[in-house]
Amino acid sequence: MKSDRSLTPQLTVSTLQCPELLAPAGSWDCAKAAVENGADAIYFGLDRFNARMRAQNFTEADLPELMAFLHLRGVKGYVTVNTLIFPQELPEVEQYLRSIIAAGVDAVIVQDVGICRLIRHLSPDFPIHASTQMTITSAAGVEFAQSLGCQLVVLARECSLKEINKIHQQIRQKETSLPLEVFVHGALCVAYSGQCLTSEALGGRSANRGECAQACRMPYELIADGEVVNLGDRKYLLSPQDLAGLEVLPDLVKSGVTSLKIEGRLKTPEYVANVTRVYRQALDRVMEELTANTPKARKPSHAAEEQYNLEMAFSRGIYTGWFNGINNQELVHARFGKKRGVYLGEVTRIRNEQVTITLEAPVKAGDGIVFDAGHPEAKEEGGRVYAVVQKGKEAVLTFGRSDLNFRRVHIGDRVWKTSDPELDKQLRQSFAGDNPQFQRPIDLEIYGEVDQPLTAIARDGQGHVVQVDSTIPLVEAHTKPLTTERLHEQLGRLGNTPFCLGKLTNHLNGALILPVSELNRMRREMVTQLEELRRQPKRWELNDHASLQNLLPKSSPKSPTSPSLIVLVRNLKQLQAGLQAGIQTLYCEFEDPRFYREAVQMVRQEAGGREQGAGENIKNAQYPTIWVAPPRITKPGENWILQQVRDSQADGYLVRNYDQLQFFTQDRCVGDFSLNVANALTADYFHQRYGLERLTASYDLNISQLEDLLHSCPPQWFEVTIHQHMPMFHMEHCVFCAFLSQGTDYTNCGRPCEQHEVKLKDRVGSEHVLKADVGCRNTVFNGTAQTGAEYVQRLIDLGLRHFRIEFVNETPAQVSKTIHCYSQLLRGEITGSQLWRELKLQNQLGVTRGPMGVSALR
Template identity: 80%
Template structure:
């Protein structure tokens, strides 16, 4: 596929097309169909472990191939890294950097630190797994040394533009990348714990079990809601940003990312080609608009995708195509809920079944050999389908016949939808696009030609990457009496670039007078230009790589010196004194020897029950942060009552502890949502549970504890949050099993941490509002009628488990595992390791259940019962449905 596009003259930056590659064939499909860059994983530490992936040994040859073709290659290192994996990860990163990879896409904060420690200039791209939704998130990853940010898929065009505006004003600009096509996760990437909760597999470790694609029943106030054949309540349509490409270009995003490292090479070829050609048209029209109007925003048609392109995208892979969150929130459109698997193109509807023939009212073309499936509204069951054997078209209908015994027509009904799932002819065309060894997609080069009689011909060639070569003729130019070297002749001879990675873009003729040169010499110069450009392209990137440093230089001390009162470790030695002096927080004492129980509640009744149970440290996570004022008042009132109870207080006895209250902002903060954080701070709580980068910034002068959503899984990450932000404690990642948690506690001061030992795992955390989508006809909070305030809602899965659904003040939903999980059996071991802060969380328990559970955990921490006794006791009560959670299950697996 030849690319004749010249270099863009538009003032707008041309974004790169970034394509996925799960194997060599997919990589070739991407390259030959116009990808500017590809991203791929190796055999470890990547978020698509089910892909074939590449090996470290492949890297030198693979990168040479990509660079020869003018394509960049980014390695995904986008999983959390556990403590004992740091040495392995370090060697892995050294190999990646030495191989000349163009960047690493990274999730783990500690790995960002390690890369920058190993190499001061190797590019780091902040993965969408880092859940970046705001300018504060961009600033955070810039401080880590990242050079590009992959925004969360949930960001709208309006929000992307706002982020661009804010980071420009704050002088923290980084290039932004957005997903433009492919599967949409219903949950925020990096914040989905469903696979961990239900199957012991972690999406943060590349092992997503795709529970969002399964059917669920909606239960409101104990009654099943009749939704007809809408059962796939958490399965979004696939993202297709083709229609908003002009807006994305005008927003200034640097990279347009296509999802699909688990997809076939035909998918990669198909989608890459469609977006390459569409982007070329957008840039041409923007250029034309700039020239006509003097305004880059004019001259672009809103709808420019052809019916063939839409067809190709649907055939590539489709659960339905939609612009996702680019246009803002529309809960009625995002999830149609009819199915959660690939369908393809809607072919039509069955109108008649007779004599082994099926008549279909057509909405798309069909031909013999196409694969179809009949949709009777039950995609969870076995569906009838097969290859079309014969087609007889009659107006808008077609009579379809199939091979003998290919399908059971008794299971096909009038009114069934028919989906075209396979187009062998299209697949053949796509495979031809990347077949063979000769380049099929050629990238433009520009040529400038100089010379005069008696002097050599000089040709200067530039490619899009900035490589430049100069070639001179071996013989001098002579005066031409006939057929001088005009621009047309130069283009004809120097533009013969077949079977090379190049196509002639622009040629500028600076020749003086009528001159000539033998065709054979022009051909030699052309070949020399190609050879020299190829040599420049394939030279490996030479990133700086320190041989005398190690991740161990970044490890905090597990035994703080006496003068270090406890909140900070000894990580980046050069910056530690500076961060200590800059911290606004008073250090907390590490001398407390008795274990402490922390209780998180989600309503005022639970809070009152926890106070009555004698809990000293309380966390509140309410849907409405305005209720935090009353919660704080209740706790302060309890503290005053306790104070009065002990008056007059004997001077020789220690003061009894007073309960403290910490309140939680929502897990996601987007542009324009600081009003929510202001409401949270207005409660004047003792401190705040920090969930994201905006909150690190907003509550910088307050007492703060880092929650699990910061994904602290290794000492390098823990050290960064402690040393740079002075958090009083960090909540260990929910991805850690007991062995990995032990490794974390022995490589850091254990008083840095608290561990959640009892909870209903927050599985899906999502922008998609199930309340709005299925209990109203509204599209968002402005017209939904607030069903989240009227109903108690659960989602029942295929095995009958009922999971609790809750909304927050930003209308984001969380699905909590209906079954509570406990790590009680490991508490004594954790105490022995020096851990003193243990958290239990409630979701919808009654006050009595809250008090009984707290009582058991108090006994456990006091050594009056064992973890197994607690487990058995709660199991016998059968009120909380406690099972062994990730601490226990993961340990048993390991």
């Protein structure tokens, strides 16, 4: 999409609201670091069902204490239940959710459609936030989340400011007034969250289950038309720089975004403290400037300090991500995929066990550095600086004896500062000890007149109100009356409490006085009462009689029909091979939907030919049907692509997202794997509400979980993909544009995707196919096909009748051979093991058993 920096503010200055600053917490120390550095809310996982299973996480038993601590400090706490839930886990999740709701948690962040339904069944008012794992990129996605009972939507990270504004505008027009949250800082997944199957494909570790193996941070070679492309030191082709939205904060505030989220539940407390503090100060500064209507540029000193702190916190390079639109040259520099820190300069001389560098940033004794020779995949030399002598723009660095192998340091090496102990110490001090260090304002109103008590009414930012009256009446003051200044001084002594004094309004009638000791007592009483109110858990409605069983669909008798083979093809030659093989149901997923018309005509001609050949048996003749697939992502302004798909007048559509559910609502539709149907509650929702003829079972399910799904729902609802090249990464980042052109996006890249066959070669030598779609989004397909052939008979016995096989770049001959084998399998003429051996012998195909056979113990 085009970059557009001239954005029209959506809100007037008078209606501007300061967005919530939401920080990550993977541990107690992280929670304290967030609170003490100004977070308005934190999000954290428990020990199950969250998308960061490698974090330390909290337990259900921690919830009462954690929520009391947060609420005392005026901070909200959101629990992440942002993974897909498998059928056998539903009863456990139900109890889990009851504990979360009863503990007074402020909201739960959810990916699974069925879990949204379950929460709303258990409680009519408990807040649900639609996770970024739900891949919401449009107003239709927001409406979908609202239909599930969600109160807030976390947009996909790939949304630009222009698109965020458009979504806001569209949901206001439709009165879909859900607040929107966006990620403002941290690591960027290269693939759309909720749509990355790489870890699943390569090792049965699902990103949709919190087990991402970070394959995007690994080196790859680019192969175009069979030849390795020389990219110099650029090897990390799928590793984006880290997101930093600091420079677009004013635009984010003006867009009306409700919450700004910092990524990092696997990061250290120092990271949380550092990044939270930077954004708290910057956000307060932006709000002050915007409400005063005097926007100013960031002072150079502010900007330099913020940049330094953010890079020292964690940095693979920092960048505005997709906020300013797409720039494929800048998003991924491709030179490393791990933390670097602050760039110090380049080695210019090595002499007498001292290293001289050109100095681009400050360095001091005690700092940790690393020398970058352009091979980040290898062990790199580094150590702590013992002494620094600065000479103009150069610095001579001395290291401890034997700390450095100088033979591994070279002139021209880039030098990075990876550690700043002084900064780390300062950050740790910000959340050390038990006394509050970050205080939130309370407003006071003071009333009274002579011979009456002094009344103080205190209000905090969470809506709590307390009133305290003096036990001594006010008397007329002859000297030193209770002026606003004196009241502010005496009642503002709130050290070691969670509060600081905000606005004080003095309504005293006349010149009055009260003993200081009584004012002090009143202040302590106000604090005590406010703290007591804050500690009380939120009381959400929780229906004790609601049951998971009431939501589950009823089973139905097995279909008497024979198993059928569905074939998905990606070009016209493959389609022709599928037709010649006699396939009755064909799916087309072409890079360019304009070719769908030709595909539909080809199938209709085949049907006409079969009709002519049927003669007297015309009533029993079977004609092929063709279903076509729109792209997996739909963003604002892209409905023209959906219209182009519909113009093909296919028999039906393979729907992948919320826009398509809405757009093709009057048409025959099958739900694809990208809808992430992993349990009966999700399946029932899509089947009943949208009338989908079939649903493709999630690719995250292994065989036992798939069997559980078929036991818990009518099996005729489903189709299962039993042969495919797993679509691993699906991403906004265009590898074609970034590395085969000088362009920034589709407007100036020259369309190398239309001229070259491209593969990505990984560290173990596997070559994965790269494809672009009409929206210029890329998919990396596993170079090795995966088969579930050995489980087909078990699935048939359970009543499953629809089996899909998918092709990517196979030749028509390979397509024909593969279809023949699977047709034999479904007719019972060969076993799954025989098919497996038969296809494995075709070296050019390459087949593995894939994650369907991975143990359920993940």
